[in-house]
Amino acid sequence: MDFDLMITSFPKLLGATVVTLKLLSASLFFGLFLGLFFAILRLNKNIFINRFAYGYSYVFRGTPLLVQIFIIYFGLGQIEYFRSTFLWVIFKEPYWCAIIAFTLNTGAYTSEILRSAFQTIKPGIIEAGKSLGISNKIIFYKIQIPIAIRQSLPAYGNEIILMMKGTSLASTVTLMDLTGVAKYIISTTFKPIEVFIVAGGIYLFMTFVIHNLIKYLEKKYSFQQ
Amino acid sequence: MEFLAFGKTGWGDELFYATLMTIAVSITAMLVGFFFALIFTPLKLSKYKTLNLVGNFYTTVIRGVPELLVIYLFFFGGSGAIMYVASIFGYYEYIEINAFITGSMAIGIISGAYSTEVFRGAIQSIDKGQFEAAKVLGINKFGQFYKIILPQMLRLAIPNLSNVWQITLKDTSLISVTGLVEIMRQSYIAAGSTRDPLFFYSFAAVLYLMLTYVSMKLINKLEVRYSRGY
Numbered sequence: 214m215d216f217d218l219m220i221t222s223f224p225k226l227l228g229a230t231v232v233t234l235k236l237l238s239a240s241l242f243f244g245l246f247l248g249l250f251f252a253i254l255r256l257n258k259n260i261f262i263n264r265f266a267y268g269y270s271y272v273f274r275g276t277p278l279l280v281q282i283f284i285i286y287f288g289l290g291q292i293e294y295f296r297s298t299f300l301w302v303i304f305k306e307p308y309w310c311a312i313i314a315f316t317l318n319t320g321a322y323t324s325e326i327l328r329s330a331f332q333t334i335k336p337g338i339i340e341a342g343k344s345l346g347i348s349n350k351i352i353f354y355k356i357q358i359p360i361a362i363r364q365s366l367p368a369y370g371n372e373i374i375l376m377m378k379g380t381s382l383a384s385t386v387t388l389m390d391l392t393g394v395a396k397y398i399i400s401t402t403f404k405p406i407e408v409f410i411v412a413g414g415i416y417l418f419m420t421f422v423i424h425n426l427i428k429y430l431e432k433k434y435s436f437q438q
Numbered sequence: 439m440e441f442l443a444f445g446k447t448g449w450g451d452e453l454f455y456a457t458l459m460t461i462a463v464s465i466t467a468m469l470v471g472f473f474f475a476l477i478f479t480p481l482k483l484s485k486y487k488t489l490n491l492v493g494n495f496y497t498t499v500i501r502g503v504p505e506l507l508v509i510y511l512f513f514f515g516g517s518g519a520i521m522y523v524a525s526i527f528g529y530y531e532y533i534e535i536n537a538f539i540t541g542s543m544a545i546g547i548i549s550g551a552y553s554t555e556v557f558r559g560a561i562q563s564i565d566k567g568q569f570e571a572a573k574v575l576g577i578n579k580f581g582q583f584y585k586i587i588l589p590q591m592l593r594l595a596i597p598n599l600s601n602v603w604q605i606t607l608k609d610t611s612l613i614s615v616t617g618l619v620e621i622m623r624q625s626y627i628a629a630g631s632t633r634d635p636l637f638f639y640s641f642a643a644v645l646y647l648m649l650t651y652v653s654m655k656l657i658n659k660l661e662v663r664y665s666r667g668y
Contacts (some may be wrong), residue, residue, distance in 0.1 A: 230645065275604075275650040276643040277611035279622060284643065288636035374502070381504030392506050405515035413503040420502035438532065 218367075219407045222398050226412050229394035230419075236308075236380045236390060240315030241373060248323025249315060255328045266324065272322035278379050281318055286310040286386045311383040319376045326372060330364035331357060363434045370427030374420050391415060441628070441637060444496040449628045449638070456624035457645055463542050463620060464607045471606065475553035482558050483557025484564040494553070500551035505544075505609050513616045541613035548557065549606040556602060593664045600657040603652055611646070623644050 253264035273281065289295055289304055303309045342352040374411055384393030395412035399405045444450040474496075481493035500508065521533050564587060572582040614622035625642040629635035 272643070272647065276646045277608040279611045279614070279620070280639055280643045280646060283622075283626075284636065284639040288639050291634065291636045378502075381506040382612075384506065390503055392510075395507060396510050399510055399514050403514065403518075405511050405518070409507060409511040409515070412507060413499065416504060416507070417499065417502045421623040 215402075215404050215407050218402060218404055219411050222408060223411055225398065226391060226394055226408075227233050229389055229391045230415055232383075232388065232390040233377070233380050233392075234313065234419075236383055236388075237373075237377050239312045240319055240380070241376060243312070243316040244319035244323055244376075247320030248327055251320060251324035251408055252327035252331060253296060255324060256331055262429070270321040270324050271317050275327070277312065278318050278382055278387065282311060282314040282382055282386055285314045307383075307386040307388050309343075311380075311388055315379060315383075316375065318379065319372060322372050322375070323369065326365045326368045329360055329368075330361040333364060334360050351380060363436070366427060366434070370423065370431075373423050373427070377419055377423065441632060441634065442641070444509050449624070449632075452624050452628065453621070453641070453645070456619055456621045457649070459538075459618070460607070460610050460620040460645075460649070463538065463545065463610045463613060463618070464603070466538075466542040466628055467549050467606050467610065468603060470542060471549030471551075471553045471602070474547060474550025475557050477555045478550070479557040479561070482554065483561060497551045497554050500548055501555075505548055505612050506615070508548055509541070509544045509612055509615065512540050516540045516543075537618035541610070541616055541618050545606060545609050545613065548609060549602060552602045552605060553599065555599040556595050557591065559598070560591045563594055564590050569636070573631035589664075593668070596657065596661050600654065600661075603653060603657065607649060607653065608646065 251266045251269055254262050257263050268365065285304070288306060289372065296302070338356060339352060342356050343353045378392060382390035384396060389397070391412055395408050399408045402408070442448050442453070478493045478496050481489045482497070484490055511546040516535050517533055520535060524533060568586060568590065569582070572586045577585070610620060611622040614620060614626065617623065621642050625638040629638040632638070
């Protein structure tokens, strides 16, 4: 055990954690809206809109995240026309490519979580709203969405942890996140176990915090109150 | 389409073998995972606190740490660990472990953590009366588990194990960082040599989709088979 290495690499890894957290929060933020959007499309009666939303979630859940990042980062740059559009400013940066890939990925999982939450809402609740003369729009925004969010909290907590682990793939497109820096230190010092303990410890700590945060929210917004 | 031609002109046969490699690694990893689950599930369900702690440590650490980090640990640390063990027995030459073994061990340990959780959940959701009835009938411990608990547990575990299989299958794409030529690595090589990453990575995505689709269909059949009588 090389304790000196563990102590000296800790600040470096902690600095890289900031990149991981930035990637995570940005992709979760955008992914939540995307997920909500596609969950609403899934509930649409129109078969084409419905199928489109299902196809999106099927493709992104059925392929590895690594493929998705590679298609966006290496693949899209190949199209000549695409490089002349203003979008290229975003897509040439590995940072934004990673966020876009993560957003699309977490959006697919989130849409499934929210869809099943919407479907478990008892029809009686919606009928009660209707009989009180509340408009459909208000019922959706003020009744269905809050209930669905509460219902999906435990599953969404898991998704946050999965996504946190997913951000480690950003290191494959040259970003120096926690895993990227850990790999760099391992490959220069050849001390994999020490670095794994420190980097893994940081990841475990984040998992622990997320887990407890979700538990707290679940309790706070439970129906019993 | 000429990219996918078989033989020397295209990448068809290379990608075909790469797909077989992905399937082989996934199955090996899944079996390694079952082996780990076989050890750690009893630990998690044990009466003894220390054994529980060991079981929980395994599943918490593996499920809380990114797969890529675990793979790097095995990739950079694997041969070192083996050489250390070999040096105890007086063997000091350099030992290089095959990428297939490193990869399937790393993914297997990850998959094992998920399988352990699935088996634990399935065993816990079996009615207590079943255990008691088996004991009352004087069936020995071995028979209790293999003839009574296991068949009931499998039915409950299969839907969740199919999720574990999907996760394992997708995780194998990460082994490409160690240089094992599976779908992802082969696409990377082909994309580099033809300068057409969009085509090859999209094709890799299609291959993975096909694998997940076919395996889902097969697992559904298995599910129906094990749910006979319910």
